[in-house]
Amino acid sequence: MAYAVHFAATILACWLTAQFLSATWTWRAPRVAILCWQAVGLALGLSAMGLPMALGLAAYDRPTGSALVALADDLAHGALPPGLGVAHLVGVGVGFGIGAVLLTTTVRSVHGTVRAQRRHRDLLTLVARQDPTVPGALVLDHPSAAAYCLPGVRPRVVVSAGTLSLLDRAELAAVLTHERAHAQERHDLVLLPFTALRRALPWFGWVADAYERVALLVEMRADDKARELHAEAPLAGALRRFAACDNRITPHGALGVGDRDLDVRVQRLLVADRPPRLIGATALAVASTLVALPISLFLS
Amino acid sequence: MTRLGELERAVMDVLWDSVPGTSDGVTVREVADALRGRELAYTTVMTVLDRLAGKGMVQREREGRAWRYRAAASREAHIAQLMLDALDLGGSRDAALVRFARSVTGTEADVLRAALGDEADGAAGLTDRIEDPRAGRARAADEATDR
Numbered sequence: 080m081a082y083a084v085h086f087a088a089t090i091l092a093c094w095l096t097a098q099f100l101s102a103t104w105t106w107r108a109p110r111v112a113i114l115c116w117q118a119v120g121l122a123l124g125l126s127a128m129g130l131p132m133a134l135g136l137a138a139y140d141r142p143t144g145s146a147l148v149a150l151a152d153d154l155a156h157g158a159l160p161p162g163l164g165v166a167h168l169v170g171v172g173v174g175f176g177i178g179a180v181l182l183t184t185t186v187r188s189v190h191g192t193v194r195a196q197r198r199h200r201d202l203l204t205l206v207a208r209q210d211p212t213v214p215g216a217l218v219l220d221h222p223s224a225a226a227y228c229l230p231g232v233r234p235r236v237v238v239s240a241g242t243l244s245l246l247d248r249a250e251l252a253a254v255l256t257h258e259r260a261h262a263q264e265r266h267d268l269v270l271l272p273f274t275a276l277r278r279a280l281p282w283f284g285w286v287a288d289a290y291e292r293v294a295l296l297v298e299m300r301a302d303d304k305a306r307e308l309h310a311e312a313p314l315a316g317a318l319r320r321f322a323a324c325d326n327r328i329t330p331h332g333a334l335g336v337g338d339r340d341l342d343v344r345v346q347r348l349l350v351a352d353r354p355p356r357l358i359g360a361t362a363l364a365v366a367s368t369l370v371a372l373p374i375s376l377f378l379s
Numbered sequence: 380m381t382r383l384g385e386l387e388r389a390v391m392d393v394l395w396d397s398v399p400g401t402s403d404g405v406t407v408r409e410v411a412d413a414l415r416g417r418e419l420a421y422t423t424v425m426t427v428l429d430r431l432a433g434k435g436m437v438q439r440e441r442e443g444r445a446w447r448y449r450a451a452a453s454r455e456a457h458i459a460q461l462m463l464d465a466l467d468l469g470g471s472r473d474a475a476l477v478r479f480a481r482s483v484t485g486t487e488a489d490v491l492r493a494a495l496g497d498e499a500d501g502a503a504g505l506t507d508r509i510e511d512p513r514a515g516r517a518r519a520a521d522e523a524t525d526r
Contacts, residue, residue: 199464201434204384205391206457221458225465239462 082143082376083133089126089372093119096365097285101292104359106343107352109299111359113269116293118366120272125373128178133376135170138162142379147171184279188271199229203237212248213238216255224321226254234262250317253309260304266297295340302344315348386427387436389414394437394450404440404447 096119105112132143138160139146150171153159207217216236219225224241228234236258238251246254261267273290280286305314322341393413397405405413411424428448431437439446452460 195464199461201436202457202461205388205436206454206461219458219461219465221462223462223466225462227465237461237465239465 080137082146083130083137085372085376086126086130086133089122089369090130092365092369093123093126096362096369097289099362099365101288104355105292105296106299106347108354108359109296109303111354111363113293113296113300115362115366116289116296117269117272118370120276120289122366122369122373124181124276125370125377128174128181129373129376130174131170131177132174135163135167135172135174138167142376144377144379180279181275185272185275188275188278192267192271192274196229196231200231200235203229203235207237210243212243213251213255216258218243226258228258228261230262230265230267236262245320246317247313249309249313250320253305253313254317256308257301257305257314260301261297264300264304266301269297270294295343298340298344299347302348306348311348315345318345318348383427383430386419386423387431389417390424390427390431391436391450391454394448395454404438404442404449406442406445406447408445410448 096115100112100115100119129143132147136143136146136150139149141149150163203217203219207219210216210218216238219237219239221239222241223239224245225239226237226242228236236255238254242254243251270290270293273286273293276286277290302314318341322345390410393410394405397409397413407421407425407428410428411419411421414424428437428439428446432439432448436451437448438451439448441447
């Protein structure tokens, strides 16, 4: 029973840590926060599997890993210990079921993403052009403003003609560095588990929230890379122009999708803050403990 | 860009730029003639068109002993589709792209969708094909229930 309590406590701790990771200090240390979110996601997934398993294996009074081995052994010999009934076996089954669902959703998510990316890449080959003003990037001839990164082994940075006319030279360089940072640090892989979780549990609002938060942190991390190379002003300028681009086209309201996020990102660039080292170190320590707990129960 | 990608692009350009009078498609021979400067073998052009048909980029119809090829969608429709993806309006639930900023208005989205819609009037279900050439119908239904 003690092991089930361990898993339950980990789940609770994950929830508490998620609250802590939703605070604004993370905006000053996006890389640390992204790491912590990964740890929370992993710990939560393992604990969700472990809790029903540990409940089912209570009769063995051993850590989950060795109890599972013992159960497999007993099942093979057809002799179950007293106190282990059908309900307990169902518990173990539910644990494996949760694991299977998480795994298949991730695989399906990867499959869908890879397919969408291949399709996008094929279309780019046919209709995007190279432009001397943006070496290393592809240009789409469309008046709307867009700048993005198609991630992968051979990533592509793409800007629209609308972006070229919207931004000046320095701003454009900052945006391109921002996009290359996404490609280099494989931010698509960072987001992948959260995309999968959001697909697996679409009815949980906080899972979608976690995805949004990590997505924003990833943008901030790329912003940091761009500001290292080009200073704050051009990047903030580019963000503002993207935000203002909306108003120019529709003067009467109709808010753009990421408006609030854009504001937050611009504000962050304007205020020079030192990264919160103490909070960051604490968060990392808490997050690694969180992951270590369920892993140690499964391995011992 | 790979050599194959370059060839595919050149072939698509021929299909897109072919005069409207021949809108019922062009033959492999005609494409090869249009690309005479590149000195491509007839079979190379055929292979490229075959690949493009496999990807759903071109449609073909048999006429006598030869196939006639035409682009499945206009260049503008493809660009509109890419922009919808880029601005996260394509309805894809997979984070296939990482965007700089998602600043787009409802109006702009409507304009982009209309660009695809116009095409769809001419050739039914075009957006499906752009989305996925093979499993168009099934996937569209899947999306509809998910949303």
